[in-house]
Amino acid sequence: MKFAALRSTVGYQAGLLGVVALVASAALALANHYTAAAIAAAEAADLQASLSQVLPVGFSDNDLLRDTLTLIDAEGAPLTVYRARKGEGVEGVIYQVTGNGYAGPIAIVMGVDRDGRILGVRITKHTETPGLGDKIDSAKSGWALAFSGKSLDPSAPQRWAVKKDGGDFDQFTGATITPRAVVKAVKQGLEFFAAHRSELIDGAKSASNGTPG
């Protein structure tokens, strides 16, 4: 009964909460210490896999993750660009753009070759409606493949739109907002490339902060 009385004192309760918090934090800190390296390695492998998806097989021979460049995009946010090299020269660049989808942001990885032609577009993360907007996902349909080989043609800017708006790209029955958002984001990605082409491709040799070729 003595312990029951002790249990109801404020001092015991405060001490108990303190001890519980301390033990919990210690366990988390320990777990973080032991898992951080493995988590970072797994996430790097994921990133590498999603980057190499937008490049044709055998396109580059360097470690994409170690050959990066950070530029400021049109909205003033930093954007990390991964460069694909074969030998010394930069053959293409890969970066992520974000579209404003129907149900939230759509994360898009796009690869562009040195002439500004699209190598590939993949949707890596989205929350679009299943069965309607999610056809942008390459696991669901081949829609995103239509971007490959396209480039920005200054004489016909209206072609970078869905067919409903007079452009080249298919929309989906019942879902126009999603493909429209992706097309717009990819177009902005190409404009980013056009604006920074010299830094991305030509200035690459001196600006490289990764391991040399």
Place this chain on the structure above:
Amino acid sequence: MTDTYSGILRNGLWKQNVVLVQMLAMCPTMALTSSATNGLGMGLATTAVLAVSNMLVASIRNWVSPDVRIPVFVVLIATLVTLVDMSLNAWLHDLYKVLGLFIALIVVNCAILGRAEAYASKAPVLDSFVDGLAMGLGFTLALTLVGSVREALGSGTLFSNASVLLGSRFVFLELKVIPDYKGFLLMVLPPGGFLVLGFLLAGKRTWESLRTRRRETVKPESQVGSPVGTA
């Protein structure tokens, strides 16, 4: 507590089923049952956490003052879930890519705190572990059931992508229930969750009331020994 293990199991799986009877954990039940595989994955992840959290809560129950038990349990459960999240991400990364979203959501599952409060804080360690296991399996059962119905009606398949969750040996689970199905979007979207759960509950209630009525009509018959007239 003098519960038998079979009694605890029966309670968890059916009589006190978290979803179908206690009506707890409605958030994951609605959000993660767009396919049978999702329901199964969430259910299994929750079962693991529930069993361990029940065990931990039961083992410290005598030291925890009743006045501060809720914050202690919350910290305990949150820590446990974060530990599971980190270790899966680090060492079972492929599984984590499938379950990752579910794991973080386990923290907000009120069934976990509910069992800590209603059972584990008053029962011995082993009983609490079995209770966590049983409640978790009951939860898994309900989620898989809702998921199966939604997936079959919504996309015409059953357990699609089960091999990603369970390994390639379980590829046989992936069925196509209705060939050339055009899909019924409503079932995949959130309203489908409400509809399916509602009909399942209604079905369960009807079945149970039919059973009790039959028992009531059978009893007087055997006692009195005369046939009962029209019911």
